[in-house]
Amino acid sequence: GIQVEQSPPDLILQEGANSTLRCNFSDSVNNLQWFHQNPWGQLINLFYIPSGTKQNGRLSATTVATERYSLLYISSSQTTDSGVYFCAVALYNQGGKLIFGQGTELSVKP
Amino acid sequence: DAGVTQSPTHLIKTRGQQVTLRCSPKSGHDTVSWYQQALGQGPQFIFQYYEEEERQRGNFPDRFSGHQFPNYSSELNVNALLLGDSALYLCASSFSTGGEQYFGPGTRLTVT
Numbered sequence: 001g002i003q004v005e006q007s008p009p010d011l012i013l014q015e016g017a018n019s020t021l022r023c024n025f026s027d028s029v030n031n032l033q034w035f036h037q038n039p040w041g042q043l044i045n046l047f048y049i050p051s052g053t054k055q056n057g058r059l060s061a062t063t064v065a066t067e068r069y070s071l072l073y074i075s076s077s078q079t080t081d082s083g084v085y086f087c088a089v090a091l092y093n094q095g096g097k098l099i100f101g102q103g104t105e106l107s108v109k110p
Numbered sequence: 111d112a113g114v115t116q117s118p119t120h121l122i123k124t125r126g127q128q129v130t131l132r133c134s135p136k137s138g139h140d141t142v143s144w145y146q147q148a149l150g151q152g153p154q155f156i157f158q159y160y161e162e163e164e165r166q167r168g169n170f171p172d173r174f175s176g177h178q179f180p181n182y183s184s185e186l187n188v189n190a191l192l193l194g195d196s197a198l199y200l201c202a203s204s205f206s207t208g209g210e211q212y213f214g215p216g217t218r219l220t221v222t
Contacts, residue, residue, distance in 0.1 A: 033210060041147075041198050041216045048210040086152055096143060096204055097166050098211060100152030 002027040006087055006101035013077050013108050021072040021104045023087030031090035032063050033098070034072050036083050043086070046072070077108045112137050114203050114214035122220045123191050131186040131217045135203030141165075142184040143211065144176060147198040159184050160206050188219075196221045 003026040013019055023032075034046040047054050047061040049070065054061055058077075063070040074081055084105050088098040115134045123129050135142050141160045145153035155168035159178035178184045182203075188195055198218050202211040 031208065031210075035213070041200075041218065043153075043200065043213040045210065045212060088152075090208075096141060096158055096208060096211065097155045097168065098143070098145075098153075098202070099155070102152050 002029075002089065002091060002099055004087060004089055004099050004101040006085075006104050008104060009102065010105045011107070013106065015077060015079060015108055015110050017077050017108075018073070018075045019077060019106070021074070021085055021087075021106075023070040023072070023089075023101055025068050025070075025087075025089050027068075027091060029065070029089040030092045031088075031096070031098070032070055033088050034061055034070070035086045035088065036081075037086060037103070038083050046085075074106075077106075079108045079110055082106055082108050114201060114212050116199075116201050116214035116217050118217060119215070120218045120220075122222060124222055125191055125193060127191050128187065128189045129191060129219060131188075131199050131201075131219070132183065133186070133201030133203075133214055134183045135201075136212050139203035139205055139212075140182050141204050141206045142178060142182065143202045143204070144184070144186045145200040145202065145213075146170070147200060147216075149197075153200055156186070191221045193221050195219065 035043040051065040060073045084103040088100045143158040144156040147153040157167040162178045201214045204211045
């Protein structure tokens with residue numbers, strides 16, 4: 001089956017620093033989403049980005065579908081950015097089944 | 111615009127018991143998917159419901175079953191609970207034509 005690999009697994013930043021999270025996937029996908037999971041377990045939608053580039057405030061994401069990877073950029077990080085970031089993909093022939101990576105745990109220190 | 115809601119928030123059950131979790135989709139969505147998230151792992155797909163039928167299923171035993179109602183809400187049932195069923199159970203909703211999935215706050219199940 002498809003493999004979804006996220007890197008790095010853990011990241012510690014000082015407040016104000018920038019970071020890049022990576023998601024590699026092993027097959028063609030028709031859905032790619034980035035989520036932030038808060039300490040209470042809620043998955044918060046960040047981007048729906050099967051291809052191209054999107055920006056939302058301090059966050060932006062780029063998916064290069066032909067090369068099977070996606071990047072999430074966090075600029076001027078804040079302590080509230082702490083948590084686990086997940087990438088999830090869905091295959092063309094498997095409907096809406098999302099396959100998640102193992103996540104990147106981000107800790108932003110004041 | 112109401113988002114995805116789930117109940118209950120927390121649940122403690124004993125091995126061998128049965129449990130029912132509930133989910134109401136985001137307004138306008140007609141498809142509901144269920145995921146299990148063990149501690150320290152990414153969510154794993156259990157199954158998806160559309161038009162009151164199971165459309166897709168992940169690698170979970172038959173002890174896990176579900177139902178979708180005419181108003182698109184859904185239930186997840188787990189029979190003969192095992193300690194390993196302790197996890198966060200997440201419900202997601204979407205349009206049947208695909209696109210972005212939105213998740214509820216989850217139900218944290220503890221099996222003792």
